[in-house]
Amino acid sequence: MSKKPNSSQPDLPRLEQLLNYKFKKIDLLKEAVTHRSAAAKNNERLEFLGDSILNFVIAAELYKRYPSSSEGDLSRLRASLVNKEGLFLVSQDLNLGDYLILGSGELKSGGYRRNSILADTVEAIFGAAYMDSDLERCRMLILQLYHKQLENVPDADTLKDPKTRLQELLQSRKLGLPEYNVIEIVGKAHNQKFTVDCQISKLELTTQGSATNRRKAEQLAADNIIPLVLDIYKK
């Protein structure tokens, strides 16, 4: 059976197999894979709906799986799963690019733009499944497609930014707060480079970070000092 990528009549029964979900109303699936460049009846409304379902299903799953995680940790974990990147990973497992209905202009679009279209389409498929059946069936579809990612959720701590991680690390060891100082700014406006150092006086440690703004430079300096702190406490 030959597949025609991006044809205007994608092989939807094949996509149903990959989804492990058979639509009662196949038009809903067709709407879900139709980009706005191809038709007035496209997947934007379903994407709106699917996005809210996905957010809820993942929130509820994390709430139950991590009974002692704080609200902040749960939020960060969710954000790491339901962002464009997580959705793009799901689209890759489905070879979703073979099933998109795109307008002629979008057929050639590549890179980030195409990945974003794929991510949006995954959300639209969730919306379509919900409209086709009910929340429970849609929830099962989401958990199945997110199975791998849910089994490999990153440690909540690694999702925090370096300055926050460093502060918590020092507080847990009663080492006070780190100190950040700008030590150099070079270049003209709009093209400056900031160099910042991060000091932990009680440990006599100093690191540096350089970036296009002060905040980023501080984060880099913090990121550089964390392994040094951990090293001291390993010994």
Add this chain to the structure above:
Amino acid sequence: MSKKPNSSQPDLPRLEQLLNYKFKKIDLLKEAVTHRSAAAKNNERLEFLGDSILNFVIAAELYKRYPSSSEGDLSRLRASLVNKEGLFLVSQDLNLGDYLILGSGELKSGGYRRNSILADTVEAIFGAAYMDSDLERCRMLILQLYHKQLENVPDADTLKDPKTRLQELLQSRKLGLPEYNVIEIVGKAHNQKFTVDCQISKLELTTQGSATNRRKAEQLAADNIIPLVLDIYKK
């Protein structure tokens, strides 16, 4: 029966009556009304969960009620309902302030801070109802408490910013684009006042707007000119 506002033992059976929902696990409702200032086991996790449920339930309701609204309109409508203000209105219908469990520091807090606590608690109650029963029962609770607001959703157009509304108004009448020009900037940096005019040449209309930045001034100028355009077309 005397009510003790903000006592550490609020009259939860009375709150259940107002919610028209009887909890199987009353501890969930107690957790939902417990602010983080009062106990380690507080409503923050339930708020995280309830927020996602509320977003989904309102999204699905709007999706079904407005079958021809664009994704953008649906997003704006939802945002107008599930923001802190919408949640605060719900809390007022429930006299929720009488049932909060607050730490001694928060007992005295007033104004915006207190309204925000009330709004968060409404979300936590939705999370608690979901954990106590299921999504369908929780959905009914949300739709009941949002009944008034759902019946009075603002016109999607009024939620757009004035410049967008003006542009759509002019395009629908083939009147071209409005033109914005900064005509005055007074004051020093960080305390400037921008005055901008908005011109529609084909109608020979001009209005002005003044604000602390250019964008806001343009919005005001657009907001001022819209009634003038509508006036012309009434005649």
